[in-house]
Amino acid sequence: MPTTTIRMPDDLKARVAIAAKQSGTTPHGFMLEAIAEKAEQTELCAQFDAVAEERYARIVDSGKTISWEAMRSYLEQRLAGKPAKPPAVRKLAR
Secondary structure, eight states, X not given: OOOOOOOOOHHHHHHHHHHHXXXXXXXXXXXXXXXXXXXXXXXXXHHHHHHHHHHHHHHHHHOEEOOHXXXXXXXXXXXXXXXXXXXXXXXXXX
8 A cells, every 4th residue: 555645734633643542543544534534525425416417407408397395395295194296397497
C-alpha cells in the first residue's frame, strides 16, 4: 500500500488523536475511516444527482407530471388507510 503524507495543523492533529482514542482506534485508522466515509458520501451524492437528472430528463421528454399537492394528498390518504384514486397526470408547465 502506498504512503501518503498529510500535513495538518497541530490543533487538528490533537483533535484527531483524541477522537481516535475515544473511538478505540489509532489516529491512522481514524483518518482512513474518515476519508473512506467522505469518499462514499461524495459517491452517493453523485449517484443521487445522476438519478435526479435522469428522472427529470424523462419528465421533460414525456411532458407528463403530477403536482406535489395532488401526490401528497394521495399519499396521505393511502397512509391513513383510506381508498385513494391515483392523481391525474398533467402536462408539464414550461
